[in-house]
Amino acid sequence: MERVLITGATGGLGTALRSEAKARGAQIRATSRSPQTAPDAEFVTIDLASNDADLAALVENCETVIHSAALSDSWGDGDAFDATNVEATRRMLAAARAGGVKRFTFVSSPSIFARLEDQVGIDENTQPASPSLNHYARTKLAAERLVLAAGDAQMATCAIRPRALVGEGDRVILPRLIEIAQRVRVPLPRGGRALIELTDLRDAAWTICEAAERCEAVNGKAINISGGRPVAVKDLAQKVADILGTSPKLANLPAAPALVLATILEKGARLLGTKEPPLTRYTLSTLGFSQTFDLEPARRLLGYHPQHDAVETLLDQVRQSARKATQ
Numbered sequence: 001m002e003r004v005l006i007t008g009a010t011g012g013l014g015t016a017l018r019s020e021a022k023a024r025g026a027q028i029r030a031t032s033r034s035p036q037t038a039p040d041a042e043f044v045t046i047d048l049a050s051n052d053a054d055l056a057a058l059v060e061n062c063e064t065v066i067h068s069a070a071l072s073d074s075w076g077d078g079d080a081f082d083a084t085n086v087e088a089t090r091r092m093l094a095a096a097r098a099g100g101v102k103r104f105t106f107v108s109s110p111s112i113f114a115r116l117e118d119q120v121g122i123d124e125n126t127q128p129a130s131p132s133l134n135h136y137a138r139t140k141l142a143a144e145r146l147v148l149a150a151g152d153a154q155m156a157t158c159a160i161r162p163r164a165l166v167g168e169g170d171r172v173i174l175p176r177l178i179e180i181a182q183r184v185r186v187p188l189p190r191g192g193r194a195l196i197e198l199t200d201l202r203d204a205a206w207t208i209c210e211a212a213e214r215c216e217a218v219n220g221k222a223i224n225i226s227g228g229r230p231v232a233v234k235d236l237a238q239k240v241a242d243i244l245g246t247s248p249k250l251a252n253l254p255a256a257p258a259l260v261l262a263t264i265l266e267k268g269a270r271l272l273g274t275k276e277p278p279l280t281r282y283t284l285s286t287l288g289f290s291q292t293f294d295l296e297p298a299r300r301l302l303g304y305h306p307q308h309d310a311v312e313t314l315l316d317q318v319r320q321s322a323r324k325a326t327q
Contacts, residue, residue: 012169
């Protein structure tokens with residue numbers, strides 16, 4: 001990489017991407033929706049979903065684009081997801097092509113596979129769920145397809161799907177697990193035996209930057225990555241509780257009544273226009289059903305071997321959070 005544009009360059013993944021790209025000697029232009037400064041990048045304040053965004057100026061003199069910006073919530077208005085995740089990506093692709101960008105790497109998501117069934121060893125031939133379980137998964141899939149279809153000899157494109165990101169800056173998994181561990185009673189779908197694979201943010205950033213460098217070789221491909229260490233939901237919840245010194249009662253919530261409850265809660269929340277209910281079909285798919293990945297394509301195409309134990313990374317973050325709470 002020479003000059004690289006990283007969109008969505010704040011937060012956990014954005015910060016890790018900047019660090020990795022800088023270590024590779026790249027000159028970094030980075031975007032955020034609010035003013036930012038950092039010694040490792042030239043920051044541009046921009047809302048990529050706005051029709052007034054000057055994307056031509058944004059990509060000017062950039063050989064590589066890493067498009068990480070997205071609306072990543074699990075609940076919300078479908079039009080907002082379409083505008084941020086699909087239409088902004090469409091315009092980014094057009095601007096990149098017009099501006100002579102050579103490589104366009106898209107940060108996608110394994111949420112496109114979310115189903116109400118166990119999936120062990122998801123590989124290159126596994127098809128995305130249809131229909132998607134929420135707007136996030138639906139629009140990430142639509143954007144990914146736009147990116148992969150745009151790849152050609154003029155501008156190579158590829159996508160990386162990192163699973164369950166943990167590490168410094170994680171504002172999703174860590175807070176949720178701490179909240180679960182602090183409850184008195186925690187009903188876990190299917191008893192919490194579902195397997196999940198976490199990914200350290202540093203491993204994700206390495207893979208995304210490596211894909212950007214090798215984009216011509218992996219043109220038109222989407223690659224799944226994870227930390228490669230499956231752990232049961234109940235075991236992970238118990239490890240977090242042990243660190244925090246709490247004793248939540250982990251109860252079994254059978255799949256059938258869980259699905260009925262999630263469906264009712266979703267319909268009620270959408271009808272009333274309220275916030276995300278405590279249980280949705282998407283939440284049920286992530287906590288109640290296994291999702292693990294075949295990492296052979298990532299090894300073969302990118303030389304990927306996780307360098308960090310993502311479970312231990314998460315537990316270190318829990319320890320740090322516990323220490324801060326007592327200070």
